[in-house]
Amino acid sequence: MKLLLAIVNNDDAHSVNTSLSREGFSVTKISSTGGFLMSGNSTFLIGVEDSDTERAKEIIAQNCKKREQVVPNSIVKGDPSALPRAMMKVTVGGATVFVLNVEEFSHL
Ligand code: 2BA
Numbered sequence: 001m002k003l004l005l006a007i008v009n010n011d012d013a014h015s016v017n018t019s020l021s022r023e024g025f026s027v028t029k030i031s032s033t034g035g036f037l038m039s040g041n042s043t044f045l046i047g048v049e050d051s052d053t054e055r056a057k058e059i060i061a062q063n064c065k066k067r068e069q070v071v072p073n074s075i076v077k078g079d080p081s082a083l084p085r086a087m088m089k090v091t092v093g094g095a096t097v098f099v100l101n102v103e104e105f106s107h108l
Contacts, residue, residue, distance in 0.1 A: 001102040002053050004046040009093045013042035015063040064095040
């Protein structure tokens with residue numbers, strides 16, 4: 001068994017959630033915050049049989065769109081007081097997925 005940790009943009013979270021559930025995956029959604037942009041995203045915990053891992057990843061990929069976001073250059077340089085605040089584009093969206101081996105799974 002595997003545990004998928006999938007970090008997705010909040011704009012895609014609803015469709016990821018409903019698409020996974022529709023195909024019978026059990027999902028826990030946690031509200032999270034990206035360390036770089038410091039904006040909200042969603043982290044899904046999905047316990048799956050090994051043979052279903054690829055299908056779960058496929059569903060996540062189908063529902064997560066990459067998009068560009070304009071952020072102050074100072075975020076990128078790590079100096080919030082930097083002036084002038086030039087803007088730059090950062091690619092956001094898609095999904096960041098970790099696949100972990102599960103040692104034990106139980107409903108107690
Ligand atoms: P954030 O940390 O808010 O990052 C949002 C997007 O900003 C990233 O998208 C990436 O395109 C860009 N970015 C991040 N760090 C950067 C940097 N130092 N310089 C320039 N651009 C940077 P993604 O890579 O798709 O990541 C989306 C979210 O997934 C991240 O939100 C974070 O919450 C999570 N994430 C990504 N990689 C991770 C990792 N290795 N470990 C834990 N969480 C991760």
